[in-house]
Amino acid sequence: MKHEEVRIRHGRRSGLPLIVAIHSTALGPAAGGIRVRRYPDWRDGLADALRLSEAMTSKNAAAGLDFGGGKSVIALGPDVDLTPELREAALLDLGEVIESFGGAYFGGPDVGTGPDDMVVVRRTTSRVFCLPESQGGTGSSSAPTAVGVFEALRAGATRVFGSASLSGRTVVISGLGSVGGLLARHVAEAGARVLVSDVDDSKRSSGYEWVLPEKALRTPADILVPAAVGGVLSAELVPELSAPMIVGPANNQLTDESVADALAARGIVWVPDFVASAGGAVYILLREIEGLSHAEAMSRVHAIGDTVSSVLDAARANGSTPLREALSLVDARLAGSR
Ligand code: PHE
Incomplete structure (x- = not known):
């Protein structure tokens, strides 16, 4: 264990x-x-x-926080x-x-x-x-989580499409919960065409274009955003995916780590979930434990975009995967603590 x-x-x-x-x-x-x-x-x-x-553990370490998992x-x-x-x-x-x-x-x-x-x-x-x-608390962590994912989206888009702009891009958001809902708004405001899905049919009234949950992951799009529960990206699914970039707040999106290799082999850029989804943890822990101000904590949330850029650059330069590069960031921090 x-x-x-x-x-x-x-x-x-x-x-x-x-x-x-x-x-x-x-x-x-x-x-x-x-x-x-x-x-x-x-x-x-x-x-x-x-x-x-x-x-x-990976999320907090990769985000540079002095917290375990x-x-x-x-x-x-x-x-x-x-x-x-x-x-x-x-x-x-x-x-x-x-x-x-x-x-x-x-x-x-x-x-x-x-x-x-x-x-x-x-x-x-x-x-x-x-x-x-x-x-006396900081309230829901959904808002900073959504901001962090949005920054990850922009950083990923810069690498994949050559521009951080989401204007005119098609983005499928699978899961319209507290983070998915806020993210849909950010992405729509940035000029993207937003398609959403949720297992809860009542979310159809959200005002966005609707896709059936069982079809969401395969829907043709520029960016796929897993925003529900984990275990959604499997070896069987990889050949059927159509978005060239996947980034979202759901934790543990891959059924196992080898899926990261299969995604890379198909040329799909997958931003590690524990990097993209760290905004909530960053904001809460810095504010409530480290005593930072709202503005200071938010600037660390925005920095998630820089982490994504460096992970994707390293993967390209080293011919490895974003997952491997992000995990080596985690390992380096954990090694430093010993
Ligand atoms: N549950 C959220 C996450 O997985 C937010 C959270 C982070 C809650 C850290 C408590 C502590 O990141």
Whole structure:
């Protein structure tokens, strides 16, 4: 096992399986969001927590943050009715697990949670970020995450199309959640034609052109943006992709690392997810822990574009892949900590 520590607990209030995975604290306390999601079995939630916490180590390290990687999962079975009462009980239970780490892990929002949930978690642990601004927190991390992805898009477009301008480009956004929705707006404002899809059919009313979720990844476009859950880019799918560039906020987009080679072999530029999606982590951790101002933290979010440029340049110069170059950035930081 590559992880430092994993705690799994049956919640005493909720009866739900709670998982906190700490992948690494080499650079500092582990930080990563709290995911509430349905899984066929709680062990699938455990597998997700292991993958996601490792990705947080890479995300925080590549972004130059002095934080390690961790993640929490509240695993809902297929039949669980998540009433507001059960949700509150589970968040209080999870806060206790987080508190039991004594500061080695800090949680925040993720898929299935938001600032209001963090207020509940705060009742059983102080190690939690992104409370609403009215409660002294920085609120949702979605806005800086979307800005970071937008900068990654522009940096990628410079390398792939010779210009950072998105005007006239067709961009498919797969997943219109809190980050995908904001990103759609940025990209549309930049003059791109935006196509969106979501598993939630009610999002059809978003006002953008709609593509069916099962077709989204194969839709002809200049840029494909995975903005939902992970595991969407597989070896089987690579031959069917049509966008020459893929960049988005979804964590763990590749089913395994070899997919990065298959993408490169097809000439598709894939910007590593943990680089592109770091805006939320950068903003929250710099503001809430390091005490930086909004403007200072946002300028670090904008710098994600520079990181993307240097990763893509290095991949081209070394004949390697963006994933390999981004991971060597991570390795260099982790080696420096030893
Ligand atoms: N969940 C988001 C992410 O995966 C934001 C987050 C970062 C939350 C760091 C807590 C800590 O990046």
